[in-house]
Amino acid sequence: TPTQPRAATHPLAIAPVPSPPSSVDGFVKQFLLNLNFDRGVALSESSVTDQYFALAYTVRDYLMARWLEDQKRQRDTQAKGVCYLSAEYLLGRQLDNNLLASRLTDVASEAMAQCGIDIEALRAEEVEPGLGNGGLGRLAACFIDSLATMSVPNIGYGIRYEYGIFRQTFVDGQQVEQPDAWLTYGNPWEFPHPEAAQTIWFGGYTETYDDGGVTRSRWIPGWSVVAVPYNYMVPGYHNGRVNTLRLWSAGATSSFDLREFNSGDYQEAVRAQVFAENISKVLYPEDSTPQGKELRLQQQYFFCAASIRDFLDNVLPEGFDLERLPERVIFQLNDTHPVIAVPEFMRILVDERGMEWDAAWALTQQCFAYTCHTLLPEALEVWSVDLLGRLLPRHLEIIYRINEEFLLEVREKFGDDEMRIRNMSIISEFPQRSVRMAYLATVAGAKVNGVAELHSQLLRDKVLPDFSEFYPDKFTNVTNGVTPRRFIRLANPALADLITEALGAGWTVDLERLRGLEAHAEDPEFRARFAEVKAANKRRLSEVLWHRDRFEVSDGHLLDVMVKRLHEYKRQMLKLLHIVTLYERVASGRVAASDLTPRTFIFGAKAAPGYDMAKRIIHLINSVGSVVNADPVLEGRLKVLFPPNYNVTLAERVIPAADLSEQISLAGKEASGTGNMKFALNGALTIGTDDGANVEIRELVGDDNFFLFGQTEPEVEALWARGYRPAEFYRENDDLRRAMDLIASGAFSGGDRSVFEPIMSNLLYDDRFMVLADYASYIDAQERVDAAYQDQDAWTRSAILNVARCGFFSSDRSMRDYIDRIWHTPPAPA
Template sequence: MSKAKASSPKAAEREHTRTGMSKAALKQDFLDNLFYIQGRFREVAAPHDLYMAAAYTTRDRLLQRWVKSAQAFKTLHARTLCYLSAEFLLGPHLANNLVNLGITGTAQEAGRELDLDFDAILEEEEEPGLGNGGLGRLAACFMDSLSTCQIPAIGYGIRYEFGIFDQAIEDGWQVEKSDTWLRNGNPWEIPRPKIRFPVLYGGHTEQYRDQNGQTRMRWVPSWEIDGVAYDTPILGYGVGNVNLLRLWKAEASESFDFQAFNVGDYYGAVHAKIEAETISKVLYPNDEPEAGKELRLKQQHFFVSCSLQDMIRLHLNTVGPLDTFADKFVAQLNDTHPALSVAELMRLLMDDHAMTWDDAWETTRRTFCYTNHTLLPEALETWSVALFERLLPRHLEIVYEINRHFLDEVRMRFLGDEDHVRRLSLIAEDGERRVRMAHLAVIGSKAVNGVAALHSELVKSTLFKDFYDLWPEKFHNVTNGVTPRRFIVVSNPRLARLISDCCGQDDWIRDLDKVRELESHAESTDLQAQWKAAKLAAKRDLAAWLKQATGVALDPEAMFDVQAKRIHEYKRQHLNALHIVRCYQRLKQGLVRDPVPRAFIFGGKAAPGYFLAKLIIKLINAIADVINNDPEVNGFMRVVFMPDFNVKTGQRLYPAADLSEQISLAGKEASGTGNMKFSMNGALTIGTLDGANVEIRDAVGEENFFLFGMTAEDVHEKQMGGYRPWDYYHGDHELKADIDLINSGLFSHGDTKLFRPLTDNLINHDPFMVLADYRAYIECQHRVSEAYRDQQHWVRMSILNVARMGYFSSDRAIREYARNIWDIEPTPIDL
């Protein structure tokens, strides 16, 4: 009898339920994965073993949908979005995938019956630190929404061995620790060792004649490495669609030189392996030294070269000739990090696939779209021509040729205007000659978009004005959004249940506009009571976690005033700190009757080489140390810095916030997405008219938003007129008293010089106009306190904030991209 015929009815039933969604199937698969993959039985399994078994059990249920999706996309030749990003700040996978599969409740019940601590298993997951902040988090939200909106997509990036650093706070200072997120394995990824591509560096180029007698260029590199694919399935909510996140790991083409080893050169024998693996070793190496700049450029070329070679491979295998490449794929450049794609695709099409310049350029410009994420000049990447020539000689030739063709067009359009030519050139000639990557992205793309209405207008009127004058039809706006799956359903299940109960169904999870139903219940005392209880419970959870993590005890009944984002001068955490010092002084001087208790909560990381940002963190912690230990005031105010702010800790923070601080200088924040996450969870916003704050205020109603400060136009006028922060310092006695108190040594154990670099910069330079907005901010904070006294009104405003946030779902953003920029239709996959 054959083995197949020997299968019993019970075995056949078991096979049928291998990836079933029932409680029984989940329990059996969990135990199987614990035994057959982890090699453990229940009694001896460590917490991490239990997490891995749960992760594999969940992943098993993704794979069938993933394979089915891939087969359908291949058969249908579905037009596909390729999202090229140096960052994907994904957050933990397990809870999110359970939500998207619709089995969170079933999994919890299965866990209880197996005597498992479900929350402890979720807590065991290591966060993939593959991003620095908003850019990477947006990419992750978009991957979730692409699948949910049934848009065929591949995300391409780097599989960093060490992600963004883990942040510890020691003596008030930020200390960076290695983020060893892969040390215990990653159950969500599938290695693809056969999918590997060579990536070339250095050397020189040479001309030759091909078999048809055509003159062509050949790149003769001095060294090459391989990029190896690691795939992660990204499931949509409530759909059969699973898209692909493909990250590249760098490996030596030949990892071990046996001859060198035989002659005793043991280091030399593995040198190529060490050198190659450095490229995907760490996210954003410090680029202050020249070696750091070189490594970053190597990283960018590495991931775009692998990604484009993979796209070409897929096209040749599924569609055919490359003249239809731009019909099959559209590639979105997430900021300038992947801008090298423009030159690399030209190289691959011409040098490897014998396309003419004109055909390659037509294909390239039809393939790429570019998202700009910043107006800050220092964040717009440029590379020295010397470095470019040393590492990527063929690409520099292509950049020069693109520039020659483009500037001929500019000269014809703007006759005799060489200043226009200078401003638009791909090569900056003032000082050291540099390649302007943002210019390359604009010239080589069919569409350019900003990420909020105000930002997109400033892109057109300031940053890329000359390009907008040339190609106005190329410029678009797509306001950012965030996924409600992770940032409401996973982060805030109490609120999610309330919304579902109030709206009568769960449809809002895929169509956030349906939370508008809450608005008709905003006056309900029953809903208000439940709403307040859900917020208080979230505050208690956060307070308990912060007490354990920092030792600081917060009163959950106090207002939780939160600013959590990357630490940067333009985000103005030091303005917030000045307000705290003002509150402290007023309380000490007995100027406040019946104060509204507040807990000031900060979170965020400073770039390792950014001294003033790290000094701001020290100042916040120094202020906290004094206030929290002063019995005269610590019953009314506490200050705490949440260490290692990331997606995982953010999921604790967003549900608990009462007040969201979005106080950047107007015109500096492209969009912001933290503002959306806080508001979606019922926090009210105090903010400037900057980034997406403008649209959030329009959506929730100006009466439900605490506005202060200058507009972008005011800022521009003040800059043009000559801004004098010294005048504000001497013209406002409270502002002067706050800065002087910081300089007095009260917050630095008598050291009057510690915070001088920060305060001197404010008084003498103040590039982000903290002092100009100080008075308006202080007065607005007084209005916040008064509003918080009326809890019934505050809760009503909170309900309306959530009810009116439907526009800020990343699903809406993806639908706009697909319709207006990518020209991609959904491809539904049956469940």
């Protein structure tokens, strides 16, 4: 396959705009230049879209010199860097982030004002790139932000999906998915390089041949597509560094068959193009539930192959000694999605570069590391041998050989324990012969990490126990984190200002400094100001929701928020049973409405389109909301709001306004969670189980500032072992029975008892995630919440302590941990 000619050692092209900070006049000039020359319009004739694009181009212009410098520096120094391989990047809007990073926020606002433009309208114009499903994709976006901020050389590699995560609408309370056509008006943040396209091959067969007396195998592929790189700037915060995110878009090798076209068969003429473009057409809307679809495997191989080749051919200098690769790069596998990169890397080394197998394998085991993000067995990807062999026959051979040699080592260490061999084999035999990608990643990776202490421990002890015994030093933990730039500075400017006033600048890149707020928590004046920030954020959210969905957030309500993907293990049903319980108590006259703590419940959740139970639960939440919101018996003291299409943009408004953060998964099911961190850092108190990173949040903020409930993971295990019969909990708890009976009676479905029957019988007779077992404890914890909320000042103190003690959850700290424990990549010198 042809490789692109490398750009020679030409002098660095300096962008025409000086680096910031700059004058407002200079900014206006550049903006007008872009409006005129890139959009082709005069200011007086320009649309909001034109103005948004011109503004984005102007920000880009200011970042450009830095970006080019960084690319040159990375080429010149060849310092060790991280190639982050991730099928998802849930970036959120770029404009504000890039303005903030480059210190241009104020200059840009003033410049727009001088042009008679309201910058808020331009902000609202940006379509968020939804190239991820939830936590996993958002984590990748936080990580690349932190790496740039910490001056660590990094290329993020992924897929430029033409359609991101679907846009969710509700019709009669039920989820309807609309395509997310985020590229309709173009994307000012990307730099396409069709001239640097790679050819990616699939299919065909393998054959052996004699190579000077050695029998080797080679791949004769059957068909190909091209991978076109699109580069995105990833600016560090206030450090003048700009890393690169490179997303691949698929196209046909030859787009058009003129003969077919001339003969009148238009469809056939473009068939190859349509087929090829399908590969990067849509993001799979799954989270924690893999879909064994051929197209998904094609996507995975497509971006991994393009990325590895890009790194070897274009990023490394010509003639680079591959033996030294571990000094130069680490490929971090974000979950199992990019694990096919491992056999691809081996194939290139052995088949294309003629390296001996053992040497190639030794390199692979130093150049890859694997992050696991789940504990759900069904979320660990497997590919049938049949499919893999058809799509990537040479890779399957390589995987077989890796497995064969690995199992020999296992036999050496553990003897001929056939059961263990079968359990550890990368190839599983049941229910069909398939490749266990998590096992392959574990064998290949220099390190394997989980994403929170508890998760890493369970990963070692429960999910991969044989492997952790075999490789005792391979397993480690890196607790997730979130970027304080987006999730405090941008999302919560009022809090950010208050913190800066109290602690001085610097905390944004050194979040442990938030500890300094502990002292301020004792200051009544500071508490009053903190409470005013929260109240203002609620008002701001109320405006957003009114504008967006015609929802009203009532003054003085406790804002109780559960936003995350809809999954049974996350237990939105438990939250709903709490709401129905409160409602039922009042509706039945056992409790007076005036005795309720006024609460507004906010849900945000997308369900995978093929996940029926999750979609039914969405329907139920909306149905309960319709009834509760309309029933005068509650005197407006309970409100259930479910704004559709929860995304990063909405998160940035909801999280800073929240009082209570719902993190209520069954213990042992949520690997980490990252929403939990965002809420705590914005001064919401958590009601949560001892699961994922909740455990670490609680340890840090203290039991007094956290509402713990539910079984621990060992208790869950013990209950399964004893035999869990959810119906017993239903029978024995009056509140629970009444709430469930009310739902079953059709009270939320216009009298139709069948609509939600599948949810009810699932809870009663199966309840995999022990909603009923944790119900009593949850209701009890919610009563503690109500009581605590009565004392507003004490609540605010707890909220401040949450902020003060959660600096640990900065993604900068996560990056430091990856660097120390896994990557060993020093920051690039200035």
